[in-house]
Amino acid sequence: MEQLNQFLPFLLIIVVMYFFMIRPQQKKIKQEKEFESSLKVGDKIITKSGLHGKVSELAETTVVIETMSGKLKMERSAISLELTAALNKKA
Template sequence: MLISSAFAQTAPAAAAGGGNLMSSLTSMMPLVLMFVVLYFIMIRPQMKRQKEHRAMIEALAKGDEVVTSGGLIGKVTRLSEGFLHLEVAPGVEVQVQRSAVAQVLPKGTLSTGK
């Protein structure tokens, strides 16, 4: 007797399933809209910045003047696959990771102090 009453209770819900599907899609629309807005406001610009940074790092050459993410300013003296050597003062060279370069400065930005 219990089983037949359980089937009887679910029968009207199954029959009205077409309208129920439309209402659940409509209720999910704000969530989908928020994700689309989030993508265009936050995710897409971040991916663009990462792509530009990667291109800048790959284009580094000997003699470029750079600023690292730690604030060191120097001239590139040697390059290897994952690292580069910066001359931060006459005769003083430090080795940093390529990914630590935050910005490439225009040529002649570093003054020699003369």
């Protein structure tokens, strides 16, 4: 019984860390993967570096975006925000 009382604070710390750090991070990763897979040609997007453009081609892990200065090939994970849905919600 005494040993259980000694390890109880450590167990509580682990449980708290799981619910406040690990679990939210896993949810965020899952949402990002769903977002990346839901991209389609014609979507207006913003990359994590701040470039604005429109999706012109999609590959398994990459995307080609059209900007005012030309076309750029990037990783899907570099896309931060999809503007088409956000613009349609406001209208």
